[in-house]
Amino acid sequence: PVLDLLDRPVPGGAGHGGPRAPSAALDLVPARQGAGVNDIVLKTEGLVKRFGGITATDHVSLNVTRGARHALIGPNGAGKTTLINLMTGVLDPTEGRITLEGQEITRLAPHQRVRRGLVRTFQINQLFNAMTPLETLAMVVSQHRGAGARWWQALGHDRAVAERCAQLLEQFHLTDVMHQRTEHLAYGKRRLLEIGIALACEPRVLLLDEPVAGVPAGEREELLHTVAALPQDVSVLLIEHDMDLVFDFARRITVLVNGAVLTEGTPDQIADDPQVKAVYLGHGEAASHV
Secondary structure (H helix, E strand, O other), X not given: OHHHHHOOOOOOOOOOOXXXXXXXXXXOOXXXXXXXXXXXXXXXXXXXXXXXXXXXXXXXXXXXXXXXXXXXXXXXXXXXXXXXXXXXXXXXXXXXXEEEOOEEXXXXXXXXXXXXXXXXXXXXXXXXXXXXXXXXXXXXXXXXOOOOOOOOOOOOOOHHHHHHHHHHHHHOOOHHHOOOOHHHOOHHHHHHHHXXXXXXXXXXXXXXXXXXXXXXXXXXXXXXHHHHXXXXXXXXXXXXXXXXXXXXXXXXXXXXXXXXXXXXEOHHHHHHOHHHHHHHOOOOXXXXXX
């Protein structure tokens, strides 16, 4: 059915007419043993970012291992999103080095990092409002597979593209809304679509920047379980303020304060760390976990 739906001219192309409630534990993947050097897929070394006299990222060294479920937490203004922007090439570091699977990517453009397998989502979703989830995913899958330049062909010309779209629509619970314009989707569905787009790029490392931010309580459960069920061969670095999600999802947590790494450890170690308790004291939901 997806193939039939996609097997039509691209709008504007040739042949087209006219110009949370609490949830159960979400750790669905088995715990990993200690990782060696060869298991590190994303690494930052002494990463610094200064804006004038302000140091937003202060000599951050971070290792994300293969198959990781790693969370990055910290109070507002800790520098979490700035660090992600450095990792993905949105910002250039003042100092330091970034490697992906042993290859330096410090000065690569964002799209070059995506091609190498480093993909992200954003705090505020970046979607095409006039397109449907089916059209959006077909466009992304086609582009990733090198068919994006063949604009004169129908999106469903390649059966493999159509089959991949069908898989993603099912995986991210979008099949029932695949024909709706994105601007009309519930916000939780828009978040699911954004993560689906990221996975369509076949990432080795996926950076999720506050995936449940702004999602109403009634839509969070589906999103949380979908995040927890992401493929095990994809390393995930989660930036999130929702401590329920962080402690259910992560096997390792890094705490960032004032642009620098305060500490890192397992969820139990972080929950018992007196430094973390002091940082989060009085910070609402976070304080209840630490």
